[in-house]
Amino acid sequence: MDDLYLFVLTVRHGGISAAAKAYSLQRSKVSRRLQELEKALGSQLLIRTTRHIELTENGRLLYEQVNQPLTMANQAVNLLENRQKELQGVLRIAVPAALITSSMFAKLIDKYTVCFPNVLLEIQHCQESIDLKRDNIDLQLLPNTLKIVNEDYVQQTLLPFPCCLVASPDYIATHGAPKDLANLMDHRILVSRYNSTALADGLMIRLCSDDLRLIHHMAKSAHGIALLPTILVREAVTAGELVNVLSGERFPEIKLTLIYPSREYLPEKTRAMIQLLRETFTNDSVAL
Known part of the structure; x- marks a missing residue:
């Protein structure tokens, strides 16, 4: 030829x-x-x-x-x-609900759209790993606890989120504060699907949701003790809306995994988003 x-x-x-x-x-x-x-x-x-x-x-x-x-x-x-x-065209990203509602992700998207105004962003709410090539998705963000459907895809671990137990002062005043992990059996527990296995079996799970903001709201409304990323509850704890429970205990971190099909043939618009994600989700001074 x-x-x-x-x-x-x-x-x-x-x-x-x-x-x-x-x-x-x-x-x-x-x-x-x-x-x-x-x-x-x-x-x-x-x-x-x-x-x-x-x-x-x-x-x-x-x-x-x-x-x-x-x-x-x-x-x-x-x-x-x-x-x-060229930095134009459509960039499709799949992210879980917890991330869509976070201020960190909103700031990231705002920065990208300002820097690259000719790129159309399509952001899909997705809780499970998908086959990016078959579904025509450029990037996916998922908690590392979920299995990736195609192990050949590039997987990069981003910012880990330490978790803690919190409850509202009203809940503690009504139900008392647990003295150890065994006492959690007597309390209503609020967890996400991503960290539900971090606690012992047999607990009274009142709410299990993919939406961390919903769990945060339910905890402040005195519906139970919530297991949430520390950075998500930091402001509420400082304001006295939530208090730490069993602060001496350590719980597994939630880690975000960035997934994309290949390092080769990456369009510049995709490469730019990957770089921005790395910069945003590897700085532990930022908050959700």
Whole structure:
């Protein structure tokens, strides 16, 4: 195909030297490849003179047949190359509900849209791992506790979120504060699906939700003791709306995993989002 295209370029420019100069190639290389093309086809295509070239009958027939298709193919290749480099088009991201409602994610999206105004963001609410290629999704963020459907996809762990138990002062005043983990059996527990296995079996689970904001609200409304990321409850604890419960205990962290199909052939718009996600979710001074 490359040799056919060189043949077309040579005819268009009216000579081997002109074609080689136009495309920064050595004249001897172009001449040799045209000879190899003639040998492969078993037919002379060009009559070479000192100043110009002439097409043989077979050369004219070949040029008429391949000129337009090769031009269109070359234009298609150039279009794809430019599309990969340009910061425009659609970028599709799948994220869980807990992240969609977080101020951290909202600030990230705001920054991306300001920096890259020509990119259309499509953000989907997704709680499970999906096949990104089949579903035409560029990136996915998931808690690391969930199994990835395609282990060949790139997986990068981002910011880990330490978790803690909290309850409202009203709940503690009514039900008392547990003295140890065993006392949790006497309390109503609010958890997310991502950290529900961090506590012992047999607890009275009052609410299990993918939405961390809902769990946060239920805890402040005195519906039970909640297991939540520390950074999510920091302001409420400082304001006295929530109090730490069993603060001496350590619970498993929730970690975010960034997933994308491959490191190769990444469009610049995708690469820019990956970089922004890394910068945002590896700085533990930020809050949800």
